[in-house]
Amino acid sequence: MTVTSYLGAIGAAQREAMEADPRVIIFGEDVEANVYGTMGGKSRADKGDFLQMFGPNRIRNTPISEEVMVGAAAGAAMTGLRPIVDLSYSTFLYMAMDQFVNQVAKSRYMFGGQASLPVVFRSAMFYGLSTAAHHSDRPYPMFMNVPGLKIMVPSTPTDAKGLLRTAVDMDDPVMSFEACLLWGMKEDVQDGEFRIPFGVARTVREGKDCTIVAISTGVPAAMQAAQKLEAEGISVEIIDPRTLVPFDSQAVLNSVGRTGRLVIADPANKTCGAAAEISAIVAEEAFDCLKAPIMRVTTPDTHVPFSPAIEKQLYPNAEKIADAVRKAMAAKTRS
Amino acid sequence: MTVTSYLGAIGAAQREAMEADPRVIIFGEDVEANVYGTMGGKSRADKGDFLQMFGPNRIRNTPISEEVMVGAAAGAAMTGLRPIVDLSYSTFLYMAMDQFVNQVAKSRYMFGGQASLPVVFRSAMFYGLSTAAHHSDRPYPMFMNVPGLKIMVPSTPTDAKGLLRTAVDMDDPVMSFEACLLWGMKEDVQDGEFRIPFGVARTVREGKDCTIVAISTGVPAAMQAAQKLEAEGISVEIIDPRTLVPFDSQAVLNSVGRTGRLVIADPANKTCGAAAEISAIVAEEAFDCLKAPIMRVTTPDTHVPFSPAIEKQLYPNAEKIADAVRKAMAAKTRS
């Protein structure tokens, strides 16, 4: 075990994957200089520097051309490479939307299984940092609507490392949505290579009165909420799905089966967001267990404003999550 | 009143809007030749031909360059024009996703209200017609996740005409998702100019046992289901939201308040689809009225295969909708 940051864990997973398999390559804008620090060491001067370790054939700076970056990764994945594409900010993914939906997601299906696409697309969501509407989106819900893509949303260093490694080793395309706000989060992380399976939720905390399904930065916020609520005598269970596709609906249904109440903490926009999907699954499959309305705590349907005076109010935080739980608790129980 | 097809209604709305306001222009691929027939008459030879009527300054063939088409429409809308952009197939929208999300949807907000974007983006969903995965998407849910866009999904000639005219006259960007399967549908349509407001659902049919919220081709399918169910003694209420943004949640909540049961018929993909959103709204806001699980009848999370032997099974149809209603009826009622 070594104390490792979320960012460091992402770097470690990539380094180990590159060491394990020469077909793994990394490309993206400014990856040679490791501007965002997502690749191991802090700088090129570090001994952990990827360019020094793996050379310019496998670590490649690209032009600012997201569309061809994503498409080329797909084409490369179909023909023997296992690329990791660093797309830096999640808001830039739209530039390559056609390649994601029409090529990355559909090729295996459309060509009757002839193609495999072992490729990982990494990007970070920079919300909460005064970067305004062009850099702050949390767009995973629209990719959840596209069959053929797998989606991971790690909320801890351990999950970031274990899931990312699974992603690189998997033969399906994966989108990794990392949260910039979590980059500095540290915890003891298992040394060396390990993998965390997709589609298996993590029970962050057990409880009996209300289930909170929390995504990405929603997880630490839910933890804070749970502590407040505990003082009020409300016992909260927190589930982190870790991957949204595949989604571990069984874990959520089991938990709601025990608690009878569900709050979802999801930093994406509300309409057609991940929270909507989780709510709909439960309303369809665990209706009889429900004792209260399903509450969504999401970012409301606005864009992200620049001014720090008005930005932070928008995201799910401990207070909003706790309020939603309190409301769920107050709902008159079905007899 | 004149008997008019869905396609004819779309043409009429555009013609009347162009006649009423010289700032309205239409551009898109092959619009001069009116290849898809969505602009009035059947061909250039017709007297209703737009190019003849409005000239090449206002009817413009574009290169196959969706990204600049959408962005240029936004820029033109900010500076005095009111463009209608014909994007033909909905699956081509991804090509311009960055322009839709980062420019069209965000500009007004990000620039503090300085920009207005009176622009309409039309596209048709060609599912159910053996065109396979690259031409058959129903991508409105991902646009619902983007604040700033309005979304219409007309299911009848009257709605197509009235909503489209409202869209052209409105100062916000609108995306019109038309259903190719409905192009031939005919009904008596009011003559001349009329407008149907956004955000006002239409009660297609009244009933007391179960509410069906139906979208696009889900509406005729739900009608057929209702007839079958009537024979079984089940009385179904059908609500067509007509616009998904804004969404008339009050109409749905009122109806569910009366029936206690909800089935949603939505041809989009299931995960994070429109059906998920509608289910979540009801599970949050009308929980106490609910007597049964909320059932989603959607296209499952696969791509659209080419072979007609296996395509049609995927979409919501009368039988699947009726089954869902029967299941909702069979659920043991809360005491």
Place this chain on the structure above:
Amino acid sequence: MTLANDLLLEMQRRMLRIRLFDERASKMVKRGEIPGTVHTSIGQEAQVVGACMALAEGDYMTGNHRSHGHPIGKGAALGPLMAELQGKATGVCMGKGGSMHLADFKVGSLGESGIVGSSIPIATGAALSSKVLGTGRVSLAFFGDGAANQGCLYEAMNLASVWGLPIVFLCENNQYALSTPAHTVTAGRVSDRATGFNMPGVRVEDGQSVLTVHDAVRTAVDRARAGKGPSLVEVVTYRFNEHSEGLRLAVDYRNAAEKESWLKRDPVKMFRSYLLEQGVADEATLAGLENDVAEEVEAAVRFSEESPYPEPHVAFKDVYTVPFGVTQ
């Protein structure tokens, strides 16, 4: 460059395969035996085959909606292609791709794209694989004059150029994108766009001559294989049929005189005469070849007709490598 006689005959064979396959497919669409629609390469056979046969067997290729010619030119078997057009289980894509999305990975055909321009980045990625893994394979991206105005082409050309990728960008300029004349929506000449991206740009005016096309593409392929990077080749040609089979446009966007003059330059007939003139083959050999190909196409149709449709569960297959959820 002089080519061996068997290579010349193979060119004619592949052009004939495309011609007869597409003529047959056209009829089948009109009779309702093929669902949806098809876009034929009739009239463009020289351009397709000249390019494909400049590639080695292990080389990669991507294409577009005008799709049948590309895999046929690359050597794909006709049966599974025809079965794919009919949506049969034995189709090259199990009936899930259809006419617009053929792919035959066995011959390096990485897929046709129904989205105009969208497969160009894919071909670029295949070239990247070749470069990184050192396999020596060349990649070729077919796209139309219409696709030449999609931005991703220029992103791909730039990336291929700075990375020195072994790829040929091949613009099939049949002068129209659906009803739209290329010159009304395309500034300048496509081939001239190469210079700005630091690669050779060639325009083959006589795209009806398979040898002329072959020669130009061969130069580009050799260059790519030698590690000298990408090229852009624009081939001027003409489609003899409507944009897609069954489509009827009331607008006379291609006038009769123009059409007639191009019909005279039929690439299959022209090359036949050439082969006779040059003594590469005699009448009997060519007639034999034509019979063989006709029989091949009929056999493909029979194969397809006798094949079953896919089972319903196939609609849920191959969304992921290991199924889960609804795909199980």
Place this chain on the structure above:
Amino acid sequence: MTLANDLLLEMQRRMLRIRLFDERASKMVKRGEIPGTVHTSIGQEAQVVGACMALAEGDYMTGNHRSHGHPIGKGAALGPLMAELQGKATGVCMGKGGSMHLADFKVGSLGESGIVGSSIPIATGAALSSKVLGTGRVSLAFFGDGAANQGCLYEAMNLASVWGLPIVFLCENNQYALSTPAHTVTAGRVSDRATGFNMPGVRVEDGQSVLTVHDAVRTAVDRARAGKGPSLVEVVTYRFNEHSEGLRLAVDYRNAAEKESWLKRDPVKMFRSYLLEQGVADEATLAGLENDVAEEVEAAVRFSEESPYPEPHVAFKDVYTVPFGVTQ
């Protein structure tokens, strides 16, 4: 072309505004007085002002993340710009855009874009308005050498060319995109890409001379206004600061010698000397100008500091023209 003295002085004034505004902003970022980050135009003032002042007042302009210079060059008032950088309610975008998304529609500034390349189509649309409505306005799109590899630039250039739109594509080639040297990711020269899209392409090597830039852009603007269509102008320049303020890259991607040689060619100082040499202004006039601008910038900071932050409900405003749902 000889320019009137007051025009020359106005050029210097605007360059100074950019310089002092950005120097002030840089300090404020480091002190935590401006949230997020800013990208300064220090070193690029000649390129920005030379271009902006070739436009008429009613003309349109779009830009990018390196944003302050563009609206300042186009004549925007400094107070609301500074307030925007601080996220204040009196900001030109009500505090909702911030540094990367300035816009001042009053002076034709239609918005800077945080997404590289993404505002180029917007400028193209403004040019379309001008053409369709016959207003005679010209549009100018600023973008960096990095953005020159985004496909939408080529879609825009092609569309503008075939439609004869009054637009100038202006590439601010400061030789780096963040840490990436342009020549490592850009094939050939950006200006050479114009030919393939049938428009003039000019490369201004001396982008530190405001008059040289002005001259080249003026030619392009005149051409556009005369109905002769678009042009591409590439200006070679250099940013004196890091990509963004506060960013510290351990990699020495721009070596010291290079940096030093460019710092010597400071556009503001160079033009100052020129004005003195040519007798356009004496030392006292220029010192007065400098004082005025310094005071203008301080006034802008005071205006901003004294302004309130937006109320919470402003976060829900202007998603739509008429609010509904959560935006109510």
